[in-house]
Amino acid sequence: MSKVLTETFLTALVAGGLLAGVPLLLAALGESISERAGVLNIGLEGMMLLGGYVGFSGALYSGFTWVGFAAGIGAGMFVAVFMAVLCVRLGLDQIVVGIALTLAAEGLTSLLHGAILTERPRLGAVELVTIPGLSGIPVLGRSVFSQHLVVYLTLGLVIFTWWLFRSTNAGLNLRAAGDKPSALDAAGVSVVATRTWAVLATGALGGLGGAYLAIVGAGTFEPFMTNGAGFIAIVIAMLARARPFWVVVGALLIGMSLQLQTALQVASIDVPIDVVNMLPFLAVIVVLLLFGRRAYLPAALGLPYVRGSR
Amino acid sequence: MRRTLLGPIARAGALLALVGLLGLAAACGGDDETAPATTETPAATTEEAPATTEEAPATTEEAPATTEEPAAPAITVMGVVAPEKANDYGWNQQGVEGAQTAADSIGAELLVADGAGYEDVTPILNQLADDGVQFIIAQASGYNTAAPEFAQATGIPVITYDKPDNTTPGLVADISTSSQQGAYLAGILAAKMSKTGTLGIVESADDTNWHKQAGGFVAGARSVNPDVKVILTQIGQAGYADAAGGKRVTESVIAGGADVVFGMGDGSSFGMLQAVETATPPEGADTVWFIDVIGDKSSIDEKGVLLSSVLWDFTQIFEQALADIAAGTFGNQGYDLNVSNGLSLLQTDHIPADVWAEIETAAAGIADGSIEIPLTPALDDVNALIGG
Structure with missing residues (x-):
C-alpha cells in the first residue's frame, strides 16, 4: 500500500489519466449534445479518426498546431454532415449509417496514410501552459496544471455545455428535440435544424478529440489509432445522462483505468498485466450494473422525426 | 531494381471505404447491419x-x-x-x-x-x-x-x-x-549516460524479443553499475502501433525518475520519442535520452534526444x-x-569516445563468448532479473 501512495505513482496516474481522458471527454461531451437532441451518433469513432488524420496533417503542413485543431474540427463536422443529411434530413437508420461512416473513415484514413504520409512524419514537442502557483502543488500540480491549452478550453466547454443545457432556450430546444420533437415542432422550432446543429456540434467536438489525440497525445497519426475511443465515449455519454460534469467524471475514470497499469509498473508493484488491462472495461461494466437501469435516455433517441407521424 | 505492389493496406482501405458506402446504401433499407472492422496490430x-x-x-x-x-x-x-x-x-x-x-x-x-x-x-x-x-x-x-x-x-x-x-x-x-546481445550494449551505454541512476524500459507488447532485449539491457546496465534502478513498463498486450500509449507510458517512466528510456515499439516508438522530447528532465538530470531498437531514427530526431539504437540489419x-x-x-x-552478422549499436555524436570504446570491448566479448547474457523470453523473467 505504501508504494501506491507515493508521489511517483499518483503523478503517473493523474498525468497519464488526463492525457488518455481528454479525447474521451471531448468526444463524450459532443455525444451528449447529439443524444440530448435525439440522435444516437454511432459515427463518433469515424469523426474522431478523420479529425485525427486531418488535424495531424493540418498541423504538419502548416507548422501550427492550432491550424491542425481547426482542421480536425472541420473534418469531424464533414463526417457529421453525412450523418445529418442521411439520418436527420432523410430519416435513415442512425445505427447503420453511424457504423458505415466509421468504417468509411477507417478505410479512408488508412488509405490516405499509406498514400500520402509515406515518410512517417511526426510533430515535435507541443507547448504546454503552466499555471503559476498551482503547478507547484505536489502530485496534482505538475499533472493537472501543466497542460496544453486545449485541455483548459475543454474544461471551459464543459461549463459552457452545462450552462447551455440548463439556462438557455437552445438547451430547451435540444431537450425537446430528443424527448418530444412533435412539441418542439408545434412550438414553431425546426426539429430538423435543431438536430442538425446538434450533430454538427458532435462532429466538431469529436474531430477536436481526434486531433488532440494525434497532435498532443501521440505527435503522429497511425491508422485505427482511436482504438474504439469513440464507442467508449458513447457509453460515457449515455451513463452520464447528458450531464456534462458526469461526462468529466466518466472520461477521467476510464482514462485513469487505462493508465493504472503503467502507474503500478512505475511504482514497481507487481500486478498481472492481464488483470490490469481489464480495468477500463471492468469499470464500464460496473458502472453499467450500478447505474445502467437509472440511465436517462431521451424518448425519441434514435428515431427519425416525421411531422405528423406522432 | 524495385517495384512496389499496391500496398494491401491501401487495398484494404479502399475495400473498407467501399463497405462503408455499401453500408450507407443498406441504411436506406433500414434493417441491415454492417459489421465493424477489426484491427490488427x-x-x-x-x-x-x-x-x-x-x-x-x-x-x-x-x-x-x-x-x-x-x-x-x-x-x-x-x-x-x-x-x-x-x-x-x-x-x-x-x-x-x-x-x-x-x-x-x-x-x-x-x-x-x-x-x-x-x-x-x-x-x-x-x-x-x-x-x-x-x-x-x-x-x-x-x-x-x-x-x-x-x-x-x-x-x-x-x-x-x-x-x-x-x-x-x-x-x-x-x-x-x-536480440539480447545488442540490448546488452545499450544497457552499458544507458548506465554510463544516466545521471539519476534510474533507467526506463518501455515495451509496446508482450513480445519475446522485447523481453529478451529488456533482459539484455538490464544485464548490460548492471555490468557497469550494479545499483542502477530499472523501471519496466509495457503499453499493452499488442500495442505495437499505439503511439498515444507510447507517449503516455514514457511520460510516466520519466516522471518516475528515468533519464534514459529504452523503447521497443514499432509505431508506438514515435510517441515515445515525442514524450522524451517534451519531458522535463527528472531531478538530478539535465537531459532525457532515448534509445530505440531495430532501425535508425536519426533523420527525424529534431531535438537531438536519440542517444542510440539497437540496429537489426x-x-x-x-x-x-x-x-x-x-x-x-x-x-x-x-x-x-547476432552481433557477428547484423546486430549492432548505432553510434551517435552524443556518445563519448570512452563510453563507445567500452561498448566495442563488450561487443567483442559477446562475439567471442566471454560475456554471457541471461535469456529472458518472458516478462516474468525480466521482472525476476530486475528484482534479483
Whole structure:
C-alpha cells in the first residue's frame, strides 16, 4: 500500500489519466449534445479518426498546431454532415449509417496514410501552459496544471455545455428535440435544424478529440489509432445522462483505468498485466450494473422525426 | 531494381471505404447491419517462438541431405512481404532495405509487397509467384504458417522468423534473433549516460524479443553499475502501433525518475520519442535520452534526444540465404541474427569516445563468448532479473 501512495505513482496516474481522458471527454461531451437532441451518433469513432488524420496533417503542413485543431474540427463536422443529411434530413437508420461512416473513415484514413504520409512524419514537442502557483502543488500540480491549452478550453466547454443545457432556450430546444420533437415542432422550432446543429456540434467536438489525440497525445497519426475511443465515449455519454460534469467524471475514470497499469509498473508493484488491462472495461461494466437501469435516455433517441407521424 | 505492389493496406482501405458506402446504401433499407472492422496490430515476433538459437538448435543434423538435389537456377527476381509499410524506421524498413541490398548484390529484381497486414498472406504470396519470384522473404513471424505452406505448394523457397521448426531443406529457412546481445550494449551505454541512476524500459507488447532485449539491457546496465534502478513498463498486450500509449507510458517512466528510456515499439516508438522530447528532465538530470531498437531514427530526431539504437540489419543473412540457394543448401539450417552478422549499436555524436570504446570491448566479448547474457523470453523473467 505504501508504494501506491507515493508521489511517483499518483503523478503517473493523474498525468497519464488526463492525457488518455481528454479525447474521451471531448468526444463524450459532443455525444451528449447529439443524444440530448435525439440522435444516437454511432459515427463518433469515424469523426474522431478523420479529425485525427486531418488535424495531424493540418498541423504538419502548416507548422501550427492550432491550424491542425481547426482542421480536425472541420473534418469531424464533414463526417457529421453525412450523418445529418442521411439520418436527420432523410430519416435513415442512425445505427447503420453511424457504423458505415466509421468504417468509411477507417478505410479512408488508412488509405490516405499509406498514400500520402509515406515518410512517417511526426510533430515535435507541443507547448504546454503552466499555471503559476498551482503547478507547484505536489502530485496534482505538475499533472493537472501543466497542460496544453486545449485541455483548459475543454474544461471551459464543459461549463459552457452545462450552462447551455440548463439556462438557455437552445438547451430547451435540444431537450425537446430528443424527448418530444412533435412539441418542439408545434412550438414553431425546426426539429430538423435543431438536430442538425446538434450533430454538427458532435462532429466538431469529436474531430477536436481526434486531433488532440494525434497532435498532443501521440505527435503522429497511425491508422485505427482511436482504438474504439469513440464507442467508449458513447457509453460515457449515455451513463452520464447528458450531464456534462458526469461526462468529466466518466472520461477521467476510464482514462485513469487505462493508465493504472503503467502507474503500478512505475511504482514497481507487481500486478498481472492481464488483470490490469481489464480495468477500463471492468469499470464500464460496473458502472453499467450500478447505474445502467437509472440511465436517462431521451424518448425519441434514435428515431427519425416525421411531422405528423406522432 | 524495385517495384512496389499496391500496398494491401491501401487495398484494404479502399475495400473498407467501399463497405462503408455499401453500408450507407443498406441504411436506406433500414434493417441491415454492417459489421465493424477489426484491427490488427503489427507484431515483430510470435510468443511461442523460442528465444534463441541456443534453445532452438539449427536443423542441420536433422535435415535430410540435399546434395542430391540439383542447385537452383540463379535468382533473378525475389520478393519480400512485410506487414506494415516499409517506412517505419524499424522492422519493416530494415527487412525491405536488407532485401534490396541483397538483391542488388546479385543483380536481381526485388518485388516489395509491404503493408500486407497480419491476415492470411497466401494470396499475396501467390501474386508474387505469378510475377515470377524465385525466393520470398516473409518479413513477419505472423507469416510462419502461411509461408511454409506456400513453399511446399509451389516449391519457391521462403524465409520465416522465430520458428526454427519451420526449417525445411530446399524450401524454408528460419531466422532467429539473439536480440539480447545488442540490448546488452545499450544497457552499458544507458548506465554510463544516466545521471539519476534510474533507467526506463518501455515495451509496446508482450513480445519475446522485447523481453529478451529488456533482459539484455538490464544485464548490460548492471555490468557497469550494479545499483542502477530499472523501471519496466509495457503499453499493452499488442500495442505495437499505439503511439498515444507510447507517449503516455514514457511520460510516466520519466516522471518516475528515468533519464534514459529504452523503447521497443514499432509505431508506438514515435510517441515515445515525442514524450522524451517534451519531458522535463527528472531531478538530478539535465537531459532525457532515448534509445530505440531495430532501425535508425536519426533523420527525424529534431531535438537531438536519440542517444542510440539497437540496429537489426538482415542484409548479411539474406545474402547468405541467396548463396545457400545457389549452392543448393538452402534450408539445411536456420540463421541467427547476432552481433557477428547484423546486430549492432548505432553510434551517435552524443556518445563519448570512452563510453563507445567500452561498448566495442563488450561487443567483442559477446562475439567471442566471454560475456554471457541471461535469456529472458518472458516478462516474468525480466521482472525476476530486475528484482534479483
